[in-house]
Amino acid sequence: MTSLELRQINKSYGAYHALRGIDLAVEEGEFIVMVGPSGCGKSTLLKTIAGLEGITSGQILIDGRDVSREEPGDRGIAMVFQSYALYPHMTVAENMGFGLRMAKRPKAEIDAAVERAARILRITDQLEKRPKQLSGGQRQRVAIGRAITRSPDVFLFDEPLSNLDAALRTQMRVELSSLHAELGATMVYVTHDQVEAMTMASRIVVLNQGVIEQVGSPLELYRNPDNLFVAGFLGAPRMNFLSVTVDEVSGRAARVSAPGLAPVTVELSHPGPLQKGMTVTLGVRPENISVVTDGAAGALSGVIRLVEHLGRETILYVDAGDLRTVASESGTGNITVQLSYVAPFKHDQSVTLKLDPAELYLFAPDGGRTISARKAIIDK
Numbered sequence: 480m481t482s483l484e485l486r487q488i489n490k491s492y493g494a495y496h497a498l499r500g501i502d503l504a505v506e507e508g509e510f511i512v513m514v515g516p517s518g519c520g521k522s523t524l525l526k527t528i529a530g531l532e533g534i535t536s537g538q539i540l541i542d543g544r545d546v547s548r549e550e551p552g553d554r555g556i557a558m559v560f561q562s563y564a565l566y567p568h569m570t571v572a573e574n575m576g577f578g579l580r581m582a583k584r585p586k587a588e589i590d591a592a593v594e595r596a597a598r599i600l601r602i603t604d605q606l607e608k609r610p611k612q613l614s615g616g617q618r619q620r621v622a623i624g625r626a627i628t629r630s631p632d633v634f635l636f637d638e639p640l641s642n643l644d645a646a647l648r649t650q651m652r653v654e655l656s657s658l659h660a661e662l663g664a665t666m667v668y669v670t671h672d673q674v675e676a677m678t679m680a681s682r683i684v685v686l687n688q689g690v691i692e693q694v695g696s697p698l699e700l701y702r703n704p705d706n707l708f709v710a711g712f713l714g715a716p717r718m719n720f721l722s723v724t725v726d727e728v729s730g731r732a733a734r735v736s737a738p739g740l741a742p743v744t745v746e747l748s749h750p751g752p753l754q755k756g757m758t759v760t761l762g763v764r765p766e767n768i769s770v771v772t773d774g775a776a777g778a779l780s781g782v783i784r785l786v787e788h789l790g791r792e793t794i795l796y797v798d799a800g801d802l803r804t805v806a807s808e809s810g811t812g813n814i815t816v817q818l819s820y821v822a823p824f825k826h827d828q829s830v831t832l833k834l835d836p837a838e839l840y841l842f843a844p845d846g847g848r849t850i851s852a853r854k855a856i857i858d859k
């Protein structure tokens with residue numbers, strides 16, 4: 480059953496068009512994660528769903544009911560913010576029961592809801608404390624508890640874990656996933672964290688400048704991005720983008736090359752727009768480049784400018800001379816390589832690299848639509 484439906488949502492702040500024709504249907508019990516660059520409209524979208532911001536046009540439906548003009552308190556939604564915004568003078572129990580008290584529910588019902596939420600979040604022994612006596616993770620749990628007590632149809636989370644340290648974030652991430660499994664509730668979750676997006680989402684929504692670029696399961700988006708924006712947004716370190724020339728198109732394959740890059744053939748999904756001599760963008764993820772000893776198809780050579788030893792993996796930033804990269808994100812080198820082993824490479828060392836021909840992406844020049852063949856999602 481569809482739990483939340485957004486139909487052609489537009490939101491303008493004066494002349495600024497912050498959300499542009501957002502369409503999204505969320506099934507009951509789904510965990511939707513929204514990602515996108517800063518300022519793309521993620522918080523605005525959550526606030527319009529919650530009713531904290533009005534929409535300029537469109538419709539918001541919850542369980543099939545049009546709530547577009549309803550007050551926030553009537554929509555059956557609870558929102559958890561990055562700043563927990565707990566009332567400092569109230570105890571944990573009072574903070575968690577606040578929404579129900581405002582709704583004038585009977586005391587027995589409030590007590591039962593608070594007790595249940597505290598049990599789920601394992602803060603039963605903290606109920607009489609005040610927020611300042613709690614750790615950051617415990618405070619965030621109280622904020623989530625305040626949402627749970629209201630038994631909403633839809634939970635909205637706006638970067639709820641971004642104030643926590645790395646270890647606590649990981650712990651809370653796992654707890655939120657189990658909470659979702661336990662409650663079976665519909666959740667919409669905004670984050671800047673790649674790992675949270677990949678691990679928590681049933682589907683990820685990629686927003687860019689107020690428009691949805693793509694919606695799909697984490698692996699679908701990672702393996703089969705619709706366009707260059709999505710390809711570059713998911714994955715850290717980011718996909719490498721090289722400017723290449725089309726040497727030949729035959730059937731469903733195109734051979735491309737560039738000064739400094741040995742010709743390589745890429746399988747295509749729709750060869751339509753490609754022609755010999757055209758400049759297109761070749762994409763390859765850092766984990767799909769290896770260090771080799773001899774040149775072959777898809778080989779290039781360069782000089783290592785920086786080595787990062789992360790223990791179980793090694794990241795190389797390689798300067799490949801003439802090779803032109805598109806929108807390179809670091810100023811160091813122009814090719815990023817991620818090796819899943821501890822590699823004895825050194826700064827200023829020359830290396831030959833090979834791009835895995837089965838893992839190459841090709842993006843059309845106009846708008847960066849993906850034109851390479853779809854990738855298998857389950858690895859062979």
Ligand SMILES: Nc1ncnc2c1ncn2[C@@H]1O[C@H](COP(=O)(O)OP(=O)(O)OP(=O)(O)O)[C@@H](O)[C@H]1O
Pocket residue numbers: 492495497515516517518519520521522523524
């Ligand atoms: N009340 C407002 N008045 C005018 N413009 C606003 C208002 N609120 C947000 N905006 C603009 O709308 C755009 C989207 O803002 P929003 O807060 O939704 O971004 P975001 O995706 O949540 O970013 P971040 O990742 O930094 O939190 C921004 O350009 C912002 O400046």
Ligand SMILES: [Mg+2]
Pocket residue numbers: 521522523637
């Ligand atoms: Mg925001």
